[in-house]
Amino acid sequence: MLKLILNRLLIAIPTLLIVSLFVFALQHALPGDPFLVMAGEERDPEAIARLRAIYRMDDPIIMQYFAWLGQVVQGEFGRSLRTGEPVLGLILQKLPVTIQLAAASMLVALAIGLPAGIIAAVRKGTAADYTASAIALSGLSIPNFWLGIVMILVFAVELRWLPASGYVPFFSDPLGALETLVMPAFVLGSGLAAFIMRHTRSAMLEVLRSDYVRTARAKGLDERVVINKHALRNALIPVITLSTILFGELLAGAVLTEQVFTIPGFGKLIVDAVFNRDYGVVQGVVLCTAVGFIGMNLLADVLYIVVNPRLRGR
Amino acid sequence: MPTDPTSAGVLRVEDLSITFDGLPDGFRLVDSVSFEVRAGRTLCLVGESGCGKSILSLSVMGLLARPPARIASGRVLFEGRDLLTLDAAAMADLRGDRITMIFQEPMTSLNPALTIGDQLTEVILRHRAVSAAEASRQAVAMLQQVRIPAPESRLAAYPHQMSGGMRQRVMIAMALANQPRLIIADEPTTALDVTIQAQILRLIRDLQRTNGSALLLVTHDLGVVAEVADDVAVMYAGRIVEHGSATSLFSDPQHPYTIGLMGSLPSLGTRQSRLASIPGAVPPPSQWPVGCRFSTRCPFADARCRAEVPEAREIAPGHIVACFKAPIELQAESAA
Numbered sequence A: 001m002l003k004l005i006l007n008r009l010l011i012a013i014p015t016l017l018i019v020s021l022f023v024f025a026l027q028h029a030l031p032g033d034p035f036l037v038m039a040g041e042e043r044d045p046e047a048i049a050r051l052r053a054i055y056r057m058d059d060p061i062i063m064q065y066f067a068w069l070g071q072v073v074q075g076e077f078g079r080s081l082r083t084g085e086p087v088l089g090l091i092l093q094k095l096p097v098t099i100q101l102a103a104a105s106m107l108v109a110l111a112i113g114l115p116a117g118i119i120a121a122v123r124k125g126t127a128a129d130y131t132a133s134a135i136a137l138s139g140l141s142i143p144n145f146w147l148g149i150v151m152i153l154v155f156a157v158e159l160r161w162l163p164a165s166g167y168v169p170f171f172s173d174p175l176g177a178l179e180t181l182v183m184p185a186f187v188l189g190s191g192l193a194a195f196i197m198r199h200t201r202s203a204m205l206e207v208l209r210s211d212y213v214r215t216a217r218a219k220g221l222d223e224r225v226v227i228n229k230h231a232l233r234n235a236l237i238p239v240i241t242l243s244t245i246l247f248g249e250l251l252a253g254a255v256l257t258e259q260v261f262t263i264p265g266f267g268k269l270i271v272d273a274v275f276n277r278d279y280g281v282v283q284g285v286v287l288c289t290a291v292g293f294i295g296m297n298l299l300a301d302v303l304y305i306v307v308n309p310r311l312r313g314r
Numbered sequence B: 001m002p003t004d005p006t007s008a009g010v011l012r013v014e015d016l017s018i019t020f021d022g023l024p025d026g027f028r029l030v031d032s033v034s035f036e037v038r039a040g041r042t043l044c045l046v047g048e049s050g051c052g053k054s055i056l057s058l059s060v061m062g063l064l065a066r067p068p069a070r071i072a073s074g075r076v077l078f079e080g081r082d083l084l085t086l087d088a089a090a091m092a093d094l095r096g097d098r099i100t101m102i103f104q105e106p107m108t109s110l111n112p113a114l115t116i117g118d119q120l121t122e123v124i125l126r127h128r129a130v131s132a133a134e135a136s137r138q139a140v141a142m143l144q145q146v147r148i149p150a151p152e153s154r155l156a157a158y159p160h161q162m163s164g165g166m167r168q169r170v171m172i173a174m175a176l177a178n179q180p181r182l183i184i185a186d187e188p189t190t191a192l193d194v195t196i197q198a199q200i201l202r203l204i205r206d207l208q209r210t211n212g213s214a215l216l217l218v219t220h221d222l223g224v225v226a227e228v229a230d231d232v233a234v235m236y237a238g239r240i241v242e243h244g245s246a247t248s249l250f251s252d253p254q255h256p257y258t259i260g261l262m263g264s265l266p267s268l269g270t271r272q273s274r275l276a277s278i279p280g281a282v283p284p285p286s287q288w289p290v291g292c293r294f295s296t297r298c299p300f301a302d303a304r305c306r307a308e309v310p311e312a313r314e315i316a317p318g319h320i321v322a323c324f325k326a327p328i329e330l331q332a333e334s335a336a
Helices: A002-029 A034-038 A045-054 A061-073 A087-122 A127-141 A144-158 A174-208 A211-218 A223-251 A255-260 A266-275 A279-307 B053-061 B088-094 B116-127 B132-145 B164-176 B194-211 B222-228 B246-251 B256-263 B303-307 B329-335
Strands: B009-020 B030-038 B042-046 B069-078 B099-102 B182-186 B214-219 B231-236 B239-245 B313-316 B319-321
Touching (some): A002 A279, A087 A279, A127 A174, A174 A255, A211 A223, A255 A266, B009 B053, B030 B042, B030 B231, B042 B222, B053 B214, B116 B164, B194 B214, B214 B222, B231 B246, B239 B246
Parallel strands (some): B042 B214, B042 B231, B182 B214
Antiparallel strands (some): B009 B030, B009 B069, B239 B319
8 A cells, every 4th residue: 555655656756747847838838928917008128028037038948947846846836927926825825715615516426426326226227217317417418607607596696595605714614614615516516426426327237237246135135235335335446536536626626616606716716827827826726736636546546445455465 | 756755845846937028928938847955955957058047046046136037927935935925025034044045156256345254244144143253253164164274364355365266165155154944056166167166066065965955056067967966957948858866867868858968978987089969059038949949959859849848747756857759768879
């Protein structure tokens, strides 16, 4: 186990290097110049030149990259070109917001997707199966922003049950946090629940056909035990991988949903940064997202070993 | 049917017919099958793949999904109770306790995510009011009985850490843990290494005899039959074509199909350059003939065989054959 984790961390280094290089290159290939914006109305060429010199924008791009990388390795992510705030500070400020939303959305997705998938598989071909599949399909096809707006109109504007927007940190005010989280988490989670439901259903169907499930039934075990103990444990293996990938995507930010509910998370940060050509922020956020993805993959591997004894001790 | 007044019938199948939804009306994958298995004795159900023997054994276990399968007629009497009329809960109480099953595929029949100990104690705890510690103790004793070395240390092992033969021993331990009255073994040695087959077979037979359980062994392998059977029922295309004691069937096979099977049994005594075999294969159910279902492959078949279904007849005490041509002692020479 420890060896596997170390192994993965070693592989993560070149991955992160490639990601950072890619983002750096791509970003500088984008048209537009942040200094035109920063220099104000007059667009004084001298001011622009001075700014470019400060930010070493006239160095060859590869030199710029290594200069940036050298600082990142020391934990210095630079400052926002627009506001002058430290990038690391911005990230640390937005990250908890996104993690909170991602975790809540994932919980919603699993709470809907897993049971629906299990029921659809166990009652294959019945009304329950078709209902679950229909709901899953609608969850996939309803656009998030539309569902978000409708929910705000119904639950915030009309019924006044929930706040329409905002962010409350969970650990300072759990109840308030839940109130602001319910709608965005449902909007994000319902879309993901459909994926989880489909995967759970097909994995369960396969496992239910297996010889060891027949053995479990031959022991006279209660059907609940057969499903929850014998079948589910094996069916969960592919679902775990899917869930961690989905969670990684949630960490990258749910741009539209964050916009609809005005949640100050990663999605909003990166969109603003890209539009403003705020190089330092974009790079920092992307790097952070990549670390998040690698972390989730590592978690998937570890969970895999926990549920799948065949992989242990190798 | 051979009778032995000292042993009671544990399982008695009477005129059992099984059909499947979606098949044409009156179409029976298992057709009017009757047999009996008694305590301490072994009935081998013999036939090629596709003859309905697995469907039959699963239906006794109550593991046949109904629908699509449907019981068209008959009774399955276990200690006098008709299993086909029991509700799911009552059947589940019997399963794993009074009636147990050993499957063909030891490599896939154990749950890969659970330890051997968990899977073994589970069946004890399901049917016996014992503590977890006592169940563990019994599990170790069972592993010892099936001759697994260092049984205590195996409880924490996972199936993938064991060989096919060892896994089948675990399956046997599971099947025998609650001293069942009836054990159904569906091709228990087919998936195993040849060198292991005889060991496993002997193990099943020894444990069954010490337990006094009835054993219904389903196989396509006459070598297995010769090794363990007291009685034999030969099945072809959903019907039992010949039924009798192992001695009478091996010494005096009467149905052309049985004779053909015997012809394809490799014998160690006589050197054969080539195995004799019956031309053709069991036809798929959609192509089963109207009369005797073996008539398409039978060297003796005539117009009557193709038109009428031969009734089962007792041609010697306890020896039943469903063939118009029986007894066919002289022709048997030329068929084999």
